[in-house]
Every structure is written in C-alpha cells, then in structure tokens.
Amino acid sequence: MFRRNYLGLDVSREGLRAITVRRRGSRVEICGGRTMTFGDDLLQPSVLEPNIRQPDKFVESVREVLEPLAKREKRVAVALPDSVGHLYLLSIDTPFKNHAEGLEIVRWQLKELLPPQLKNYTLDYQVIGNRDSGERHVLASVMAVDVLRQYEELLSVAGFSAALIDFHALNLYDAYHSRVELGNDFFLVGVDDDQLCLLAFENRQLDLCRTKTVTRDPERIFQEINRSMVAYRSSHGSMSRMKIHLHSNWSDTDELLQAVQSSFDRPVELLPSPLQQLGGAQKLNITAADSFSMAAALGVAERMIQRVSQ
16 A cells, blocks of 8 residues: 655754655654755855855755655655744734634734844744633744745755745654653753754643754853743743753763753753654664754654644
8 A cells, every 4th residue: 555755854054854754554654864964154044034045055955865755755844943933922812713814813913023124924823722811822933935935946946845834943842742751841942953942831732932043062051041041930930840851963962961950950851862763763874863853854744744634
C-alpha cells in the first residue's frame, strides 16, 4: 500500500534541516533526514527585509536536502527562524463567528502592538483556549509580506510548494508534546544554535512565548532568561511548581544546563532527542547534535499530517 511522505524543513541562519515522515498505523515513522550548513552571508533573518542574500545558493541548497527525501512529494511544511516575524498572545472578549471575523478583531487588537515600520504584513491566528471569563486565548503570528513572499517564491523555484509556514519555537513543542510527558504546568526552554525560546504552559495551554537571537554563551542565556521572566514571576505564583524542560542542539550542554538551572533556581530536565522514539530513526546517518537540530523539522512535518487528517 502506498503511504504518503510528509516533508518538514527547518530554516535557520546556520542552514537547513529536512526530514520526511509517514504514517504507520497510529504511529509516525521517519523515512529520512538531511542537513545543510550555509555560508555566513547566505541568509540573514530580518523582520522587515527579505532574508535570503544569495537566492541561487538557497534554491540549490533546498534541492540538495529535499529532493533525495521527497520521492513524488512536492508539498513541504516549513519552520522559519523566530526572528523573522512576531508572535503575540492575546485575550479577546469580543465574540466572533468565524475565522475571517476573528482576523479583523485580532488585527484591531494588534494595532498598538506592532512596530510602526511594519506597514505591509500578513497575519494569521489560532484560538488556543478559552478563559473562565469567556475570553478567548489567541496566538497571532505576523510577518512582513516581502519576507514571506521571498521564502515562498524561492521554494517554488526549487520545485516545492510551502503548504504550511510557521515559526521555529512552536514546532519544537509539537515535536515533544506527543512523546514526552511534559506535565500540565511547565516551561520549555529551547536553545538551537543562536535561537532562544521560552514557552510557558499552564494547564497545557500556552501562557508565555518569548524568542531571542543570542550568542552561544551560557552566561548570555542566563541573562536573557532572567530579563524575560521579570514580569512573569511577579504575576504567576504558580511558577514554583512548574517543571522546566530544556531542548538544545549544542554539542556540550553542561554549562548551558547549569545556566538554565540557575536562572530558574531549580532542577531542569534535559530532554532527549524526539527522533529517538520514532521508528526508522536508526537509519539516519546523522550526529547526535543534528538529531536535536531536526526537532522543529519533525514538529512541522507532523503538523502537516494533522492538517491533512482534519
């Protein structure tokens, strides 16, 4: 029986991480994975300006990692660097009947929050929970039209269609939540190369989302977490019982783990690679660091499976 392959592609300043998965019964099986490292001047994440400085090399790189995995599949789910757009958590008490109506309400709420220089942008949102007060808890994502268009057009030139585009941080969570018991109230700290993300969940609902580009320095990670947590600590007495999980693709995580533990002042669980629990993972000829680097690619590929199944 023919089984469809689902392609996930994680794009960063450092390079590409690609994975292909398919369903096997109720499980997901890895069919293959590849990585590609960029030169320093190929891609520069930016909120306002097109990111890819060498389009021809980017197209060549996409083909090199995806074509051996794709078979006949041309649709790909893509995770972009967190620093190319904005994520906002909103509480909306205005009722809306459908997605289009909700989009206008979200656009109005973001009016005072968006950077003034961001004039031409694309917006989407998802309802992630309902408050006892009747408010809807909404996650909104914003990207400049020119930034998004460049990625879509160059993927098309490479021969692939971006069926789903999202940001890196949330796809880390998607890679872990179905195969690791994270708890009801927890933090997921992600450190991939120079990308830092802080995700807090209460009752399994996203309650905080912070992303930052940082240097590969544990002391800087410590400082950024403390800076990001000032307001959250003062308003959330529940922090003392929240579990702390750390994902990282750094080859040496000892000092990083100590830095995260110091910033939260309690033990931190260093997560295993989510690829280890999947059938077919042993076939991948990749390093341990690469297996962690491919978490977001796995997460976004699985999201496309969910979307197709709906």
